[in-house]
Amino acid sequence: MWSPDEIASLCYNHFNKLPKRGKPESGREWTLLAAVIQITDCPEQKTVQKQVVSLGTGTKCIGRSAMSMKGDVLNDSHAEVIARRGSVRYLTEQLLKAVRGQSSDVFCAGSEKGKWRLKAGVSFLFFTSQTPCGDASIFPMSGSEAQPCEPVKETTQNEESEPRGLKRPADQETRQKTKHPKINTSDKQPSCRSSGDTEDKAEAENKSCSERSEAEPLDLHRTGAKSVPDGPKDLLQPGLLYHHTGLLRVKPGRGEPTLSLSCSDKLARWCILGFQGALLMHYLQEALYFSAVLVGKSPYSHPALRRALHTRCSHVKDLPSGFSFHDPELLQSSLEFPHNHTHTKSKHTHSQGRISPCGAAISWCAVSQQPLDVTANGYKQGVTKKALGTPQARSLICKVELFHSFLKVVAATEDSELPETLRGKDWKTYWDYKQAAGSYQLAWTQLRLQAFPQWPRGPRQLLLFQ
Template sequence: MADADEIARLCYARLEALPRRGRPEAGREWTLLAAVLQLRRCAASVKTEVVSLGTGTKCIGQTHMSPNGDVLNDSHAEVIARRGCIRYLLQQLHGAVSGDDSSVFCPSEEQGKWRLQPGVSFLFFTSHTPCGDASIIPMTDSPSQPCPPVASVKSRQGTEAGGDLKRKSEDPSEGPHTKLARVDKQETAETRTEDRGDTKTSFPSNSCKSEGQAQSHATETPEETVPDIHRTGAKCVPGGAADPLQPGTGYHSTGVLRVKPGRGEPTLSLSCTDKLSRWAVLGFQGALLSHYLQEALYFSTVVVGKCPYSKEAMHRALVTRCSHVTDLPAGFSVSPPGLLQSSLEFRFSQAQTELQHQATQGRVSPCGAAISWCNVTEQPIDVTANGYKHGVTKKVVGTAKSRSLLCKLELFHSFLSLVSATEPSARPGSLRRTELQTYWDYKQASSSYQQAWQQLHSQAFPLWPRSDRNLLLFH
């Protein structure tokens, strides 16, 4: 079993070794961190290294999504880390098919397919409980919750508790030459509430909010005290159960799919809890890499940093919801990760940022930038904001200069480069069709992955929104 504190140390140290560009301003800005680690077991030892790391808290609204695949829709740390890992795996496969060395893959029995080398596995780390269902947890006085819950609060007229401060999206700034990555330091209270994805809430002076989540409060009456929970700003997907919005533990429905809150408009990004749950059945490699892999790739363990945490809620959100899925094609299985928590807190967490905050710094706010680092030879660092490269101006939007290396278009081009580097006779059978042209075509041609997704969709997630085909027809 992995050492949770050692995993956290490796991830925090990896961020500290990177250039400062895109990092939060100490004492004023906070962010979340996630990472993918590769484990290699040799005899009695285990070598553990970070192969992808991401920070970020935002996602774009649905009206800003691009049919060209050149905008990064979801910049939550968990998504950034996973997409950076895809870059790493693409490079490893490129080396394998070219006859060079690969530290990850070896040939499988099936022609054109590859599998993990013996002893190689992957682990996922996140500095905070992922947004969505896993964040709906009871408030306790446990050491894993660094901000003690408020025992009772008299009801306040005109306010309501709740909201997940962890996630938000940001609209691109206006003006033809305005930097898209700008983050205004002065914002109105109304904008602040929308940006954080929570409802307006008043807090007593001696209370604090846990990283990424507003503390909701128990309602005390002379007769009883209603137990309370941490709330998530992620909204139930349309067509299913809605949140009852009752006091205390009756505020949320649990076990349901949720979309991340946007800033003034809805998003189409499913919560990180839902995505982790999906990866536990379909693998984290995605449809394109599935062409080359004999078996899907699963995270053996998910480690969470010090924060409000409930193993029961994590198990409900990441394991129970998909445990009954059956009839998956060869190479796919229900593979729930082990669950661990570290005692080490991220220094850029919201709670730590508030402790370091000085009155002269203005309000504490989420960092507008997202950092990606992955273990590749060319351009390992990618810093973005608002779905584009950090600091670009509007006049270059639509060109390669504005694109994140993690956007769909860039990853698709990297995949096509892998296909070109593979001898035609050594390509998987699914890639020998001549009619494959668009991103959509290549995804749909990954038939085993699509069969697995259909089983997961019909048996566990029937309300999961399907991507608009018109957003996937780029070349």
């Protein structure tokens, strides 16, 4: 049907065909890539169509003070988040086609009035070129491995340097001096599992890693994402005692805290709530889930990814109709993204200055108009200061733009065909429409209560735009 290398190659080739704008400078800048792939199984033709419907690159987040009450700024521009938001844009256009009676590649009428569901044979995969930041990134290194990102100096008296995190650089916190019991790492040993490996083989590899660790001191791959303010904290001790596992984490900003949860946390949330978001659930009979999560060649641990996406929330129950815990297949490709940190470092020359993450984020999705969107610092790349706050400065996947696209679906729906949650209502704000998606909000409440009670709540005033 498809292989991880086939999906990775599909995504990398799609990226190569995009215009140069927003791409990293060879040998000096690096970035990460993520994509949503639509799989359409056509048994009558005995074919399987594989299509990239959304692709994103990026490594940045904005701080709390830069967030906008107009919903016109991208708070989180990590590749995984960009790709997911682009997929929502694609799904919204496909839903608009269905509502208008046009042919949709995704949706067909559901059994409930005003509701839609996926067409038979349609499913979605999620690809990311590197292990998601946060909990999935925390696992022991092999003895010969080096931290994949450059070290960053700590502000300590001894001027000691500490390796940066696995995925995105962040200032390291000063180590605590107190001793703590050794953390049990049996569920997060590194695995070189290929796409065809069985769980038994993965367990055998983990056992081998565990036996090796008794002879060699191990260090952890680290993440720049910090534990949430009200949650347990990392130990910050040497080696395996640096991180706690299973924690909710927020991404680092540029010198300022952010409100953006790690990509590991967001992927876990999508395993319960679906990746379509609250607004589209007004029209959908069932949430949309990824059938597989694939990671490109990079430092990777199957047990750590499973812990992050499965173990932390698979026990959640009492979910409303249309929602359930979805356990995606977890696979790794042997193909490496040519614009990641490792490749960039290999091509780097001294005359180019220091290696840095690319400041731009690219969003491409399979929509009929303006499929490409390039941003920097949460706004369209190249926008002038004078234009900030105007519609011309907005990313096409920011909250307010996606909201307006959803309102077009509502306006195109005949009154008699409106979903019950929208019938006879006079909602005004983005917050109103999100809260009115009752089944989604109930599922979110159950997820918070049972798995993520410390998930931070963003300020409501940031969601009151129209």
